[in-house]
Amino acid sequence: MPELPEVETVRRTLTPAIGGTIAAVWDSGMGLHMQRKPPRAALKKLVGATITGIRRIGKYLLVDTDGPSTLLVHLGMTGRLRIQAKGDPRAKHTHVVFALGARELRFSDPRRFGQVDVVTRAKERAHPALAVLGPDALTDGIDVTAFHARARGKKAMLKAFVLDQSVIAGVGNIYASEALWRAKLRPTTRAHRLTLDRASVLAAAIREVFEHALEKGGTSLRDFVDADGAEGENADYLWVYDREGLPCPRCQTPIKRTVLQGRATYFCPTCQTP
């Protein structure tokens, strides 16, 4: 569900939790797919700590506290982090709840593809999930030379290349199609064929697509909502994703849908050069 703009939208709407002290933690005991065992023991370390800030690296959220521990959250496909009043009914598939006075910070995730963990802030980059991440597309920016260098010798298709979180952290299935359309590049083009110029255009396209989506509060095609439960508006502004048969906004050719590595992929057969 969430890619960089959605996770960043959640981060921004979570800031009212800063200053809140975690009085108690509850968890469903249900294992999350990415981590197999419930993080109950680790979560206990957060009791008594006060939330001091919320960061994002790629699609991961980090909730910092005044202690040495930081809460690490990945929303997977259907994960939600919400701030709700204690008395509000809990959503089905709620797996972790942090009591913060009159409010609660709640993590729910029907498909359980998400991840919740606790890391020691000083050693957070050693966490396997974070260790492999490349530069964050917005926070760090994309170094065109390094980006181009990573494409060298790669036979993978451009779409797989931009989805590789070790190359750039934050791109997911929707924005991969959107960025490649904006850069006028075919998703099936092999990555090693990226010239420095095209790498530069693609890097800029990723940033522009993200900034645009962020302004709209993210894309809510099905599940995504921010920490207040609000949907994003960006689904109304997508150029190609989920728009099979509709006219390309640049050249009016009907948009095509294909499946690449099992995932829906949208492109304009006319203005995205192979």
Place this chain on the structure above:
DNA sequence: CCGGAGACCTGATAGC
């Protein structure tokens, strides 16, 4: 080592 396919889950929706 690399790239692609399948697995992991539940729920919504389209089609019969």
Place this chain on the structure above:
DNA sequence: TGCTATCAGGTCTCCG
């Protein structure tokens, strides 16, 4: 109405 098949924003693991 009700059943079945398909699809979904992510990542990991296995296989060739």
